[in-house]
Amino acid sequence: xxxxxxxxxxxxxxxxxxxxxxxxxxxxxxxxxxxxxxxxxxxxxxxxxxxxxxxxxxxxxxxxxxxxxxxxxxxxxxxxxxxxxxxxxxxxxxxxxxxxxxxxxxxxxxxxx
Numbered sequence: 001x002x003x004x005x006x007x008x009x010x011x012x013x014x015x016x017x018x019x020x021x022x023x024x025x026x027x028x029x030x031x032x033x034x035x036x037x038x039x040x041x042x043x044x045x046x047x048x049x050x051x052x053x054x055x056x057x058x059x060x061x062x063x064x065x066x067x068x069x070x071x072x073x074x075x076x077x078x079x080x081x082x083x084x085x086x087x088x089x090x091x092x093x094x095x096x097x098x099x100x101x102x103x104x105x106x107x108x109x110x111x112x113x
Contacts, residue, residue, distance in 0.1 A: 002047040007097035011045055020075075025061050026068050028102075037105025038076045042069050048098040051087040069102050078104035 001008040009015045010029065017029040020040060031039040044061050048054060054062060066083075073081045081104030086093035 001045075002097070005047055005097050006095050007041075007043050007099065008047055011043070020072055021068060023068075025064055028068065028072055031101065035101075036103045036108070038073070038078050038081065038103065040069075040072055040076070040102040041099050042072065042102060043097060043099040049096050050093055050098050051085055053098065065100060069100060073102055073104060076104070080104060082108050 001012065006015065007027075010017050011027050017032075019027070019029045021028040021042070025045055026042065027045055028040055028042040031041050042065055044058070044065060046058070046061065048058065069083055073079070081102055084101040084103065085099070
């Protein structure tokens with residue numbers, strides 16, 4: 001965990017959230033500024049700065065993030081949804097703790113924005 005990371009503080013319960021899922025590896029909660037009817041953030045509990053920090057040791061958890069994202073979308077009644085994972089500020093990453101956005105509940109165009 002990183003002492004100054006917003007998402008690490010959420011995981012530790014220092015900042016409230018609308019939690020949807022938690023286990024020993026993964027934490028998921030509703031985005032506070034949703035871009036669609038379903039907008040959930042799913043994060044590894046281990047602090048990784050972003051996708052560039054993922055190595056072989058993280059492969060199991062990355063697979064788990066994908067599986068749990070699908071389970072959350074299903075529980076939210078969504079079979080069609082988008083997973084977004086930004087890497088770096090220029091790509092739109094604003095919190096530097098690896099996270100995926102699970103977005104659905106309305107038609108989504110491309111490119112996003």
